Amino acid sequence: MTGVGIATVIGVPFIAALATLVLTPRWAGRVALLAALVVVAAAVPAWLALTDAVQLIPLPWMSSFAGGMSFRVDRIGLFFVLLVGGIGVAVVQYSRAYVAAAEAPGFWPLLLVFMGAMGGLALSDSLLLFFVFWELTTLSSALLIALHVDEREARLGALRAFIITGGGGLCLLAGAALIAVRTGTWSLAELAARAPEVIADPLHVPALLLMLLGAFAKSAQFPLHAWLPGAMAAPAPVSAYLHSATMVKAGILLLGRLFPIFATSPLWLPVLVAVGLTTFVVGGWNAMRSNDLKQLLAHSTVSNLGMLTAMYGLYSRIGAAGELVGILNHALYKSALFLLVGWLEKATGTRDFSLLDREHWIRHAPFGGALIGVGALAMAGFPLLLGFVGKESFLAGVLSETGPYRWPMLAAAGLGAAFGVAAALKLFIGTFWGTVHPALDRAPHRHHLSPWLLAVPAVLLVPQLIGGLAPGAVVRAVAGPSTGAEWGTTPAFWHYLDGLLAVGLGIIALGCGLFLARDRLARLRRGPSVQAIYDGVGAAVLGACHRLSHAVQAGGHSRHAMIILVAAVAAAAPGLWAAQWPQAEWSGFHPAWLAAALVTVGAVLAAGAADRTTALVLMAVSGYGLALFYVMLHAPDLALTQALVETVSLILLLLIFRRLPPMRAERIRPPRLAVAAAVGLVFALVTWTAAGSQPRDPSGARQAALAKPAGHGANAVNVILVDIRGADTLGEIAVLGTAALAAIVLLRRRRET
Amino acid sequence: MRSLILLVVAQGILPVTTVFAVYLLLRGHNEPGGGFIAGLVTVGAIVLRGLAFGERETSDRLNGLLRHAIPLGLALAMVSAAPAVLWGGAYFTHIHGSLALPGFGPLALSTTLLFDIGVYLVVVGTGSGFLAAFVRGAES
Numbered sequence: 001m002t003g004v005g006i007a008t009v010i011g012v013p014f015i016a017a018l019a020t021l022v023l024t025p026r027w028a029g030r031v032a033l034l035a036a037l038v039v040v041a042a043a044v045p046a047w048l049a050l051t052d053a054v055q056l057i058p059l060p061w062m063s064s065f066a067g068g069m070s071f072r073v074d075r076i077g078l079f080f081v082l083l084v085g086g087i088g089v090a091v092v093q094y095s096r097a098y099v100a101a102a103e104a105p106g107f108w109p110l111l112l113v114f115m116g117a118m119g120g121l122a123l124s125d126s127l128l129l130f131f132v133f134w135e136l137t138t139l140s141s142a143l144l145i146a147l148h149v150d151e152r153e154a155r156l157g158a159l160r161a162f163i164i165t166g167g168g169g170l171c172l173l174a175g176a177a178l179i180a181v182r183t184g185t186w187s188l189a190e191l192a193a194r195a196p197e198v199i200a201d202p203l204h205v206p207a208l209l210l211m212l213l214g215a216f217a218k219s220a221q222f223p224l225h226a227w228l229p230g231a232m233a234a235p236a237p238v239s240a241y242l243h244s245a246t247m248v249k250a251g252i253l254l255l256g257r258l259f260p261i262f263a264t265s266p267l268w269l270p271v272l273v274a275v276g277l278t279t280f281v282v283g284g285w286n287a288m289r290s291n292d293l294k295q296l297l298a299h300s301t302v303s304n305l306g307m308l309t310a311m312y313g314l315y316s317r318i319g320a321a322g323e324l325v326g327i328l329n330h331a332l333y334k335s336a337l338f339l340l341v342g343w344l345e346k347a348t349g350t351r352d353f354s355l356l357d358r359e360h361w362i363r364h365a366p367f368g369g370a371l372i373g374v375g376a377l378a379m380a381g382f383p384l385l386l387g388f389v390g391k392e393s394f395l396a397g398v399l400s401e402t403g404p405y406r407w408p409m410l411a412a413a414g415l416g417a418a419f420g421v422a423a424a425l426k427l428f429i430g431t432f433w434g435t436v437h438p439a440l441d442r443a444p445h446r447h448h449l450s451p452w453l454l455a456v457p458a459v460l461l462v463p464q465l466i467g468g469l470a471p472g473a474v475v476r477a478v479a480g481p482s483t484g485a486e487w488g489t490t491p492a493f494w495h496y497l498d499g500l501l502a503v504g505l506g507i508i509a510l511g512c513g514l515f516l517a518r519d520r521l522a523r524l525r526r527g528p529s530v531q532a533i534y535d536g537v538g539a540a541v542l543g544a545c546h547r548l549s550h551a552v553q554a555g556g557h558s559r560h561a562m563i564i565l566v567a568a569v570a571a572a573a574p575g576l577w578a579a580q581w582p583q584a585e586w587s588g589f590h591p592a593w594l595a596a597a598l599v600t601v602g603a604v605l606a607a608g609a610a611d612r613t614t615a616l617v618l619m620a621v622s623g624y625g626l627a628l629f630y631v632m633l634h635a636p637d638l639a640l641t642q643a644l645v646e647t648v649s650l651i652l653l654l655l656i657f658r659r660l661p662p663m664r665a666e667r668i669r670p671p672r673l674a675v676a677a678a679v680g681l682v683f684a685l686v687t688w689t690a691a692g693s694q695p696r697d698p699s700g701a702r703q704a705a706l707a708k709p710a711g712h713g714a715n716a717v718n719v720i721l722v723d724i725r726g727a728d729t730l731g732e733i734a735v736l737g738t739a740a741l742a743a744i745v746l747l748r749r750r751r752e753t
Numbered sequence: 754m755r756s757l758i759l760l761v762v763a764q765g766i767l768p769v770t771t772v773f774a775v776y777l778l779l780r781g782h783n784e785p786g787g788g789f790i791a792g793l794v795t796v797g798a799i800v801l802r803g804l805a806f807g808e809r810e811t812s813d814r815l816n817g818l819l820r821h822a823i824p825l826g827l828a829l830a831m832v833s834a835a836p837a838v839l840w841g842g843a844y845f846t847h848i849h850g851s852l853a854l855p856g857f858g859p860l861a862l863s864t865t866l867l868f869d870i871g872v873y874l875v876v877v878g879t880g881s882g883f884l885a886a887f888v889r890g891a892e893s
Binding site for chain 1: 781782783784785786787788789790793794796797800801803804808823824826827830831834838845847849861863865868869871872875876878879880882883885886887
């Protein structure tokens with residue numbers, strides 16, 4: 001894959017996202033479909049030409065800072081691109097028929113932004129670039145959860161998802177920065193090549209744990225899985241695409257990127273297996289006991305992500321075949337099931353299991369019921385489906401453990417898998433085979449439903465059957481021609497009569513038993529859910545912030561200002577101990593004394609002014625005096641800026657003061673005077689010592705000398721601003737613009753409340 | 754507090770200062786000036802006009818024009834640094850060129866000017882945005 005191919009995979013969805021902003025929903029859907037098809041078309045030739053070597057494509061971008069940004073093309077990356085593009089095509093086609101989603105404002109642009117970000121994530125080699133795309137997926141996911149922004153559940157779910165996965169992203173950045181500081185590189189390929197050196201550094205432990213925290217938050221691992229069930233407020237195609245097939249697998253992708261670097265770390269296997277298996281069991285238990293079909297699928301997704309995490313822990317034993325097939329298997333059947341539940345909700349008017357449990361829906365919807373049946377069998381890992389292959393690879397990995405943890409691991413894996421079987425049976429049998437024939441009046445619009453709502457999931461389920469009949473071929477197609485030997489050319493039923501088969505049959509039997517006992521299990525008391533604990537912690541933190549800001553800001557502006565000033569003095573004063581005092585001598589009269597006098601007189605008179613306007617004008621006198629200083633120091637740009645800032649703030653404040661009531665005459669209080677004196681003294685001293693300190697690397701002169709030859713400008717200040725340090729200026733105007741937008745929004749809110 | 758002098762001065766101040774701001778912007782590369790300073794000049798003029806004719810009237814007049822100035826400016830600044838990437842250069846490698854105008858001498862052109870216009874737009878958008886927000890906040 002060339003640079004053009006990468007630009008296509010990442011750029012086309014973003015450009016399409018811009019286009020959909022101005023198109024009608026109908027045309028936006030068409031453009032989105034085209035974009036997804038282009039992504040697939042760009043990735044397929046590269047996939048066919050794939051070799052085992054990692055192909056690096058460097059992009060010179062601020063190379064002095066992060067060693068340049070680079071992209072990479074390898075098996076797992078391209079696999080994810082194909083997954084994102086392929087399921088993207090299916091989900092877009094489904095969404096075009098799913099009115100509730102397609103006509104919500106923001107749906108198409110956000111979906112396309114997500115698609116582009118996910119493609120970029122899969123192809124990033126620089127950890128910094130990886131982080132940027134990672135947070136883009138977080139952002140688009142949170143906004144898509146809040147698509148129906150007038151619903152409280154949707155807003156809360158979006159916030160929860162954003163805080164947990166966004167916080168995980170920051171952990172990832174911190175861990176990556178730690179590694180980059182220790183090794184001097186952000187490149188995954190280079191880090192993998194220097195893996196022994198990385199592992200030898202004891203600081204790799206906190207870095208690894210931080211990055212794993214990011215992966216766990218994104219992939220909803222226990223106890224960070226609280227956000228995923230809440231994300232189900234999003235419409236069905238969003239849940240299918242982001243929250244089962246692709247975005248939640250970004251954490252798994254990160255594990256895949258970290259594996260070549262940290263595989264030999266003593267932490268890798270125990271942490272991943274412990275977290276993964278715990279998640280597997282907890283998610284399965286919750287799935288089995290859910291009464292909302294979407295919640296059931298969400299918890300089952302959590303459980304499956306736990307399995308994929310544990311499989312990465314055991315990766316060195318089971319290899320890429322198990323992992324990639326596991327991802328593909330789950331992405332296909334789970335997105336199909338989410339889409340089918342979206343259809344079911346439209347067809348039956350409910351997602352509530354306790355209602356559907358009694359209604360014999362198979363009679364009214366045999367085809368959809370059969371599709372859900374196939375999906376549920378894949379979810380349970382029944383033979384003759386790809387799901388069987390996925391689950392067997394996992395069990396083989398667990399059984400390969402020979403140490404003292406063999407039996408606890410096997411018990412956890414068996415229990416979690418049995419919960420999964422019970423949840424799958426509940427999804428199919430419980431939903432479709434009730435006793436009463438339903439009246440059709442609860443779902444009046446059934447005949448209006450588009451056939452695509454069933455056709456798309458049906459297509460997604462086809463690979464399940466192919467994988468069941470010819471597992472060896474599918475494994476080889478996904479994980480490379482050298483793998484899949486153990487699956488031979490026979491259907492996925494059993495490949496040897498051994499412990500593995502016994503475990504598999506035992507799991508299915510236990511799952512059936514759990515399903516039959518479902519009414520008894522449902523009566524068990526529910527412990528506090530992680531979601532409730534998370535919400536409690538969130539409320540406590542917000543409450544503490546509230547109390548703190550009340551304590552600091554009570555008593556009006558003057559007290560608030562006092563607290564800020566005292567804090568500033570306390571922060572700046574200690575620095576004076578280590579300061580170097582400049583050598584100064586008296587040199588008689590200098591014109592700068594006039595400017596100094598102007599500054600001093602303005603400040604002193606302003607302190608004693610009787611009304612605001614007078615004080616303001618006197619303070620401006622002080623400011624213009626400062627501008628005079630800059631003129632004398634031959635800094636015309638600075639003088640101009642200072643004078644203009646002074647003018648603009650003077651007029652702006654005049655405008656504001658015009659609306660305020662007149663100032664009450666107050667006598668000067670001693671405590672305030674003391675604080676004012678302390679602030680003045682400390683900052684005067686700080687300024688004085690700053691003049692005496694010698695910078696270690698005086699880069700200013702070097703940059704000024706570069707202005708004319710490199711920047712083609714005689715005004716060095718401006719050349720540095722727009723050219724030599726242009727990235728800094730871009731950052732500054734971004735901060736300025738963002739702050740302005742935030743202030744504008746805050747002022748508007750104050751009016752509304 | 755309506756001053757006749759203020760009204761008369763403020764009447765013509767926006768066009769004049771805008772021309773002055775453009776002058777500062779263009780000459781910024783070689784003499785004191787530049788996008789930030791030019792932006793401040795325009796913001797000063799806008800706020801002064803608000804003081805003379807009322808914030809609401811000024812804000813309503815400019816809102817349509819400057820509503821998207823911040824995102825537009827940021828986008829322009831970002832894009833202006835990009836063209837070199839197409840020729841294999843690093844982001845923020847600015848391109849300098851010269852245009853020969855008959856009877857006028859060579860005119861130096863570069864992508865840094867676009868960048869500076871972006872800075873100008875962000876500063877002006879911030880100032881006028883504050884004025885608009887202040888109008889809304891004051892009405893409550």
